Amino acid sequence: MLTILDHLPPGFLDLDATRLHEILPDPALIHLPGRRPEPVFVSMLLHGNEDTGLRAMQALLREYQDRELPRALSIFTGNVSAARFGLRRLDGQPDYNRIWPGGEPGDSPEHAMMRDIVDIMRARRVFASIDIHNNTGLNPHYACVNRLDDAFLHLATLFGRTVVYFLRPTGVQSMAFAELCPSVTIECGQPGQDYGIEHAREFVEACLHLAELPAHPVAAHDIDLFHTVAIVTVPPAVSFGFGEADTELRLLGDLDYLNFRELPAGTLLGWARTGSHAGLAAHNETGEDVSARYFSRDGGEIRTARRVMPSMxxxxxxxxxxxxLCYFMERLDI
Structure with a gap:
């Protein structure tokens, strides 16, 4: 199901994500030559409703239509079928950023495709890997790494000083490529924001100009480092909504304003319907249920049980x- 090309297909620089399927009906891996042969790998549209990666790459490649790239570039256009409808993924599809090598094993065509891409890029001696994403909530721009390695942190801080280290979820692109080269996920705000597109474009271009990544540690004053310590979900059997929703679990209508804010213990997150035992669930990096560590209940009010910083x-x-629903983070000393 993977198309492999050594050139940009006609129309690539002009079509938006909802029309990319017209020229690339399947996911595609596009290899473009550059002055330095070891490529930068860029993945985009792993979630079909996150189009900043495509728009950033279009802007970058328009500038290099008549001149050589400073370094070879390999671009993976991910879930083009979901992008057609502006969705994260279609019903029945796996999440394209949960099926890379190192995650839960699977025998789907999509799992096999991700394994093939890693093998191809290993053979090409990939220099660095960038996975471009958007958020649906209100978040600052930040980078994520899966290793606390100097080269990884230098790559991340080239995007910005806010860096998140995480080990779960597994099966993500950046974690698979961390076996091959310095890798990073960049979160570029909400889709359609010009600043996010330009920030991603500038970052990829800066990486293409790198001869190498520094081997010395990142200075402590150049980085704000956070560690993801829990994934927060709504249990599948619990109905939920926001604001005035008539559901078992009613969350604050402006909950996403709490992203990247250090919340004290006792911060109100929402309410459970009278007589309901509905609540939020939290699991740590090993999959252990740690809901009681992070949430308290006072009557029907759902509150934080300790100081936390949410993201996403x-x-x-x-x-x-x-x-x-989100991730909980704690500050980490470099």
């Missing part, structure tokens, strides 16, 4: 069901 809080109920 979203009001999109479909995304919450397909993935999670």
């Amino acid at each position: 809080l979203t009001l999109d109920t479909r995304v919450i069901r397909q993935d999670c």
